[in-house]
Amino acid sequence: MLNMENGLSFIDITVFALYVAIIIGVGLWVSRDKKGAQKSTEDYFLAGKSLPWWAVGASLIAANISAEQFIGMSGSGYSIGLAIASYEWMSAITLIIVGKYFLPIFIDKGIYTIPEFVEKRFNKQLKTILAIFWIALYIFVNLTSVLYLGGLALETILGIPLMYSIIGLALFALVYSIYGGLSAVVWTDVIQVFFLVLGGFMTTFMAVSYIGGDEGWFSGLFKMAEAAPAHFEMILDQSNPQYMNLPGIAVLIGGLWVANLYYWGFNQYIIQRTLAAKSIAEAQKGIVFAAFLKLIVPFLVVLPGIAAYVITNDPELMANLGSIAQNNMPSAAHADKAYPWLTQFLPVGMKGIVFAALAAAIVSSLASMLNSTATIFTMDIYKEYIAPNSGDHKLVNVGRMAAIAALIIACLVAPMLGGIGQAFQYIQEYTGLVSPGILAVFLLGLFWKKTTSKGAIIGVVSSIPFALFLKVMPLSMPFMDQMLYTLLFTLVVIAFTSLSTSVNDDDPKGISVTASMFATDRSFNLAAYGIMIALAVLYTLFW
Numbered sequence: 001m002l003n004m005e006n007g008l009s010f011i012d013i014t015v016f017a018l019y020v021a022i023i024i025g026v027g028l029w030v031s032r033d034k035k036g037a038q039k040s041t042e043d044y045f046l047a048g049k050s051l052p053w054w055a056v057g058a059s060l061i062a063a064n065i066s067a068e069q070f071i072g073m074s075g076s077g078y079s080i081g082l083a084i085a086s087y088e089w090m091s092a093i094t095l096i097i098v099g100k101y102f103l104p105i106f107i108d109k110g111i112y113t114i115p116e117f118v119e120k121r122f123n124k125q126l127k128t129i130l131a132i133f134w135i136a137l138y139i140f141v142n143l144t145s146v147l148y149l150g151g152l153a154l155e156t157i158l159g160i161p162l163m164y165s166i167i168g169l170a171l172f173a174l175v176y177s178i179y180g181g182l183s184a185v186v187w188t189d190v191i192q193v194f195f196l197v198l199g200g201f202m203t204t205f206m207a208v209s210y211i212g213g214d215e216g217w218f219s220g221l222f223k224m225a226e227a228a229p230a231h232f233e234m235i236l237d238q239s240n241p242q243y244m245n246l247p248g249i250a251v252l253i254g255g256l257w258v259a260n261l262y263y264w265g266f267n268q269y270i271i272q273r274t275l276a277a278k279s280i281a282e283a284q285k286g287i288v289f290a291a292f293l294k295l296i297v298p299f300l301v302v303l304p305g306i307a308a309y310v311i312t313n314d315p316e317l318m319a320n321l322g323s324i325a326q327n328n329m330p331s332a333a334h335a336d337k338a339y340p341w342l343t344q345f346l347p348v349g350m351k352g353i354v355f356a357a358l359a360a361a362i363v364s365s366l367a368s369m370l371n372s373t374a375t376i377f378t379m380d381i382y383k384e385y386i387a388p389n390s391g392d393h394k395l396v397n398v399g400r401m402a403a404i405a406a407l408i409i410a411c412l413v414a415p416m417l418g419g420i421g422q423a424f425q426y427i428q429e430y431t432g433l434v435s436p437g438i439l440a441v442f443l444l445g446l447f448w449k450k451t452t453s454k455g456a457i458i459g460v461v462s463s464i465p466f467a468l469f470l471k472v473m474p475l476s477m478p479f480m481d482q483m484l485y486t487l488l489f490t491l492v493v494i495a496f497t498s499l500s501t502s503v504n505d506d507d508p509k510g511i512s513v514t515a516s517m518f519a520t521d522r523s524f525n526l527a528a529y530g531i532m533i534a535l536a537v538l539y540t541l542f543w
Contacts, residue, residue, distance in 0.1 A: 031180025056286025077305025199357020200300025437463025
């Protein structure tokens with residue numbers, strides 16, 4: 001019988017307090033100004049372009065794995081099963097593509113932000129449109145969802161009211177990230193990743209071992225597969241009730257590529273840490289390291305959700321847990337309670353580590369999103385339109401104030417997300433309304449010289465009403481298919497408009513994409529092949 005109890009013991013609280021002290025201490029230490037010098041914009045927003053590959057890779061994963069994964073993806077594991085791991089495993093391939101084809105171009109241009117690249121390739125008007133879009137997306141979708149899910153976890157585990165939990169997480173992220181900028185975020189991320197992996201592994205091991213009983217962890221895994229075989233299918237057919245979320249083979253050849261390429265290739269708070277690497281080679285090594293870590297993420301966040309499903313649907317397993325197990329149980333309507341509920345399985349001390357891992361997932365993502373929101377607002381809006389002659393000191397302070405303002409807004413909006421069943425799917429679906437259009441702009445802008453600014457603007461603006469049309473029409477179309485069709489529609493609009501636009505009238509900046517920009521060393525290629533082989537094996541096992 002598992003030792004289940006509400007809340008955290010004194011030892012757990014001590015472990016968590018030690019984690020908090022380490023994170024804040026390291027964050028403040030790396031944030032200190034050099035003697036006789038103040039932070040420049042490069043120091044604050046790009047960590048002085050000094051990051052080694054292992055810091056880049058660790059920070060990419062820490063920024064990516066948030067409450068969206070620990071809480072949201074575990075909830076999807078509870079409702080859907082291992083098929084949701086397609087997001088993670090296909091991300092590994094996407095990272096290789098980004099490292100090979102996109103990243104060298106961005107670093108070669110010396111940009112701070114993705115909208116800045118848009119201006120170099122197209123014009124200021126399109127840059128401003130996308131900058132405003134990204135700021136709104138980070139505040140009203142990303143920051144709010146992470147705060148809500150994190151607050152939900154604290155409410156479930158400790159009984160702290162949702163609003164107080166949200167405020168506490170916001171203040172934690174603010175304390176160590178607001179002063180030091182990207183340096184503080186990245187170097188604390190290295191520590192956060194350790195807690196993420198350790199905490200995720202502990203939760204998975206304990207939950208699956210409980211199902212296995214005296215026969216052990218591997219027996220528990222086989223029992224899970226026997227009890228819920230549908231939860232171990234990677235390709236869902238139309239008879240599966242979750243087909244609308246993961247539409248069969250279209251996941252592998254359709255809309256999921258849109259989501260992944262947009263997220264990993266053109267998402268400011270992700271790509272920003274690669275722009276801060278020492279060199280292109282270091283950035284590419286960091287990408288490969290992150291791709292490797294993505295292979296193990298489903299075993300840390302999806303398997304616990306499946307385990308929770310098996311346990312809650314087995315009367316004998318539930319009976320052995322006692323009456324406490326009835327508190328805050330996950331269900332089809334509240335699948336996102338799966339991971340917090342599982343923390344009750346953990347013994348004293350270990351629960352504190354897992355709680356620290358959950359906090360690490362939340363605050364590292366919050367800090368990353370805050371820094372990137374501040375970067376875009378400062379460099380693409382404030383410096384461009386409000387105070388073009390501002391010095392570095394002024395811009396850094398504006399960035400700090402922008403981050404605080406964004407966090408306050410997100411804290412006010414976050415409680416309004418209550419009532420959503422699978423937050424991970426919610427985030428993907430609503431981000432998917434706009435990501436296909438932006439992806440189309442970048443793909444053609446990078447690899448087709450005839451793409452014009454007029455074509456890009458008309459394409460990205462028309463993509464949103466087209467996506468909304470597909471969503472509201474009674475077509476019963478999975479949102480992944482909607483994303484694919486929106487991408488294809490936007491590509492056609494941009495191409496047609498560009499071909500009908502006079503190059504002289506459009507005055508495109510153009511970016512010469514040379515073969516040297518795609519150069520990678522032999523170790524990168526070998527690592528990429530190894531990751532793709534590993535993915536082929538995983539999909540073969542669970543097909």
